[in-house]
Amino acid sequence: DLGEPLLTVRDLTVRYGGVVAVDGFSLDVPRGSIVGLIGPNGAGKTTAIDAISGFAVASGSVSLGGHSLDGLRPHQRIRAGLGRTFQAIELYGDLSVRENVVVGLTARARSHRQAQERLAETLDTLGLTALADRPAGELSQGQRQLVSIARALVGNPQVLLLDEPAGGLDTAESHWLGERLRDLRAAGVTILMVEHDMSLVLSLCDQITVLDFGTVIASGPPETIRTHPRVVEAYLGSA
Ligand code: ATP
Numbered sequence: 001d002l003g004e005p006l007l008t009v010r011d012l013t014v015r016y017g018g019v020v021a022v023d024g025f026s027l028d029v030p031r032g033s034i035v036g037l038i039g040p041n042g043a044g045k046t047t048a049i050d051a052i053s054g055f056a057v058a059s060g061s062v063s064l065g066g067h068s069l070d071g072l073r074p075h076q077r078i079r080a081g082l083g084r085t086f087q088a089i090e091l092y093g094d095l096s097v098r099e100n101v102v103v104g105l106t107a108r109a110r111s112h113r114q115a116q117e118r119l120a121e122t123l124d125t126l127g128l129t130a131l132a133d134r135p136a137g138e139l140s141q142g143q144r145q146l147v148s149i150a151r152a153l154v155g156n157p158q159v160l161l162l163d164e165p166a167g168g169l170d171t172a173e174s175h176w177l178g179e180r181l182r183d184l185r186a187a188g189v190t191i192l193m194v195e196h197d198m199s200l201v202l203s204l205c206d207q208i209t210v211l212d213f214g215t216v217i218a219s220g221p222p223e224t225i226r227t228h229p230r231v232v233e234a235y236l237g238s239a
Helices: 045-053 074-080 097-107 112-125 141-153 171-186 198-204 222-227 229-236
Strands: 005-016 019-030 034-038 059-064 082-084 159-163 190-194 207-212 215-220
Touching: 005 045, 005 190, 019 034, 019 045, 019 059, 019 190, 019 207, 019 215, 034 045, 034 198, 045 059, 045 074, 045 082, 045 159, 045 190, 074 082, 082 141, 097 112, 097 141, 112 141, 112 171, 141 159, 141 171, 171 190, 171 198, 198 222, 207 222, 207 229, 215 222, 215 229, 222 229
Parallel strands: 034 190, 034 207, 082 159, 159 190
Antiparallel strands: 005 019, 005 059, 207 215
């Protein structure tokens, strides 16, 4: 059974001019779970992540561990315990993997020693220790995804928001990523992820929420979502 909700989203609505990108979106992310957010292109998945993390202006409410995040700026939400990645990965190609991950540490004041320990632990968890001194510009797409996740993870977030972590990965890389995300869940990290790779989503997630036109059309465990008529029609049918 899943734990109590750690991240609670209620009635989020985001408008861009005449477009309602997210329309009354509500979601509970149970502590210690991986929740998948799926849906067709333009359904509002990234905008939902943007609204939760404070990058998009939204009406509605978001709370983390019972504390409201409403009105907080993105960096304040990071401090409150949110970590996120972006669909377009931005790494400093000339800097090492380690230096790219260090960027994520600045969000929280820590002693130098604590920071070093956290950095080493994060690199290790994501299988990046052997690559730590390599320039990020030399990495494969799969390795770049892991570095971006490490950057979000190093600040020790309670909830990790991942935007298409398997984007651009081949099947083997996607499988490896799934294993690392399972490790994170086992270590107590709660994850909400937007992802188009259905085999990854169906095999990994505890709960899946399906968005279409900014609205939730289905929500439940993978076995329910896989066969849900509106999901097959709106998403799997068009995939
Ligand atoms: P994809 O799977 O293609 O990444 P998505 O489900 O993440 O799509 P969003 O990127 O959130 O969808 O887009 C939702 C809707 O909001 C779309 O109609 C999109 O064109 C619109 N939209 C998103 N961002 C903006 C913006 N900054 N300005 C104007 N419209 C936007």
